[in-house]
Amino acid sequence: MANADITQIDAAGLNRVRDLALIIWPAHYAPLIGADLIPPMVADMYSLNTLGADMRERGHLYWIASVDGKDIGYASAYLKDGRLWIKKLYLLPSVRGMGLGKQLIATIRDHYGRQHPQALYVSDRNETAIAFYKSQGFTVESLEPVQMGPYHFEDYVMVRPGEIALP
Template structure:
């Protein structure tokens, strides 16, 4: 983690986040959801205009992790009343298990506490056993498991997990 820098995302870095999202999703999700759903979710959640508008919204916060010139991870959180949602946390597959995800999660937790959040919550695909195990390791507990209809004939089969702050 020594040479990894974490900071709040700037508009100039949005394209790098979108590119990393595509890389990580293509390495993670084809065994869990269809390519059509991957493409639809990437197009929706990583549209540059959407991220840009979130950067200007005080209820949203984005972080980026960089090593040298390479983008190696990112996180996004949303204030949701007395809870904050960890909406996205991804680390490049070649840089996982090096403390980057933990550092991003720490930044999100600090931000959530500053927002007077009492709980941090997230949704994670039930089949993403590596991510589920990581979140359990960091103190999250599974509060429910269900299928969420996200439109266009797609669903997310997720655990909802929470961490008291």
């Protein structure tokens, strides 16, 4: 298991998230949704304006994971309706399977408090991510239609209960 330095970033660091997305998305999603869809989706979802609006208007917080000074992944999360929503959780292909996704989730949970139930969206085609989230105690709650720009997909909403604080 690798150990990453995980740092919460402000708006000035969002270019690091965008730069990682430009590498991670084509590598991971091309086989799932087609390479032709990736550039416009990433351009829209990972523009600095969109990421900044996530922070300013929707209350998202962002973290960057680094190993030996090199950025290797990112995550974002927010609280809504009593749930801790993990919005983004991505790692470079070269570091997957090293326990870093678990570290990112733990960092998010420690920041917000482990008592909150967690929820996230994951593509119904993303078998690798679904298996990872199941290994972390998430279960499928529902299948939801999702629209990203002009593109329509189906995502699972996966959930995990919060922890009960002991006296």
